[in-house]
Amino acid sequence: MIVAHTGCIIDRLYMLENPAVPVYLLDGENPAIFDAGFSFLGHHYAAAISKVLGNRAPAYCLLTHSHFDHCGSVSVLKSHFPKMKVVCSEPAKATLARPNAIALIRELNRSSAEVFRKNGFSGDASLQFTPFEIDMTVKEGDVLRISPDRTLQVIETPGHTRDCLSYYIPEIKALICSEAAGIADPTGYIVSDCLVDYDQYVNSMKKLKLLDSDVICLAHRYVFTGQDAGNYIPQSLKYCDEFRILVETCLAEEHGDISHVMTRIKAVEYDDKPEPKQPEPAYLLNLEARIKAVGKRIGYTWE
């Protein structure tokens, strides 16, 4: 099944607030939330979490990576849940301490609030991103206990970003992998989101493929369960290969002219796609990085 709405996915695992930028919640004695979406939705996430937990609070906020739409509301959530421990990878911690990264995360959250408000999203646009303390870093192989019958395994999955983590809950065979396994669109196409390194991205996905996953929670819009979960990562790897071949072909035919290559690939995977889809400027920014990630490995260089 492909779940595209918020609520309980399976026993004690929830997708909350808005499927486009959800927060996932795993309930237990030490409840964990995964990612923290946009700043302007901070109070909404907190309300959705409290609706499930009542007067309890999350013990952990586990970040998959340092992108603006995954850590936007950490400070707001901390104000609601002061004892919640914020957890991420060591490289994410380093990124989140850099003044230029903080300024970029703040600006992208501000501009996203405007875009989403125009599209009828509720939220508090006056809520700005503010930096936050990281309470704990985790690495490959670390395990957190959520309750006596729920553990959480940390898996390093670089390629989308260098600091990307996925989380696996073996007792319920659930995987929370953000964009480490791509972005599914409404037509079934999966965007290969290899922003920093194509080979790392593929290797990370091959690692995720070895897990026995009945539930795959993506960064945006969809949770795959059952047979659809079993098919998802092999499909994503197939699209990854097709994307690489398309980029290599276009780069050769366009003599490395990146703007021409972008136009051709956008025509294939974006122009005729139905809404909802990523705003075009964000898509183009990511597309350029994805093309360069493929081009670099066969010797193309750009300034």
Ligand SMILES: [Zn+2]
């Ligand atoms: Zn991301």
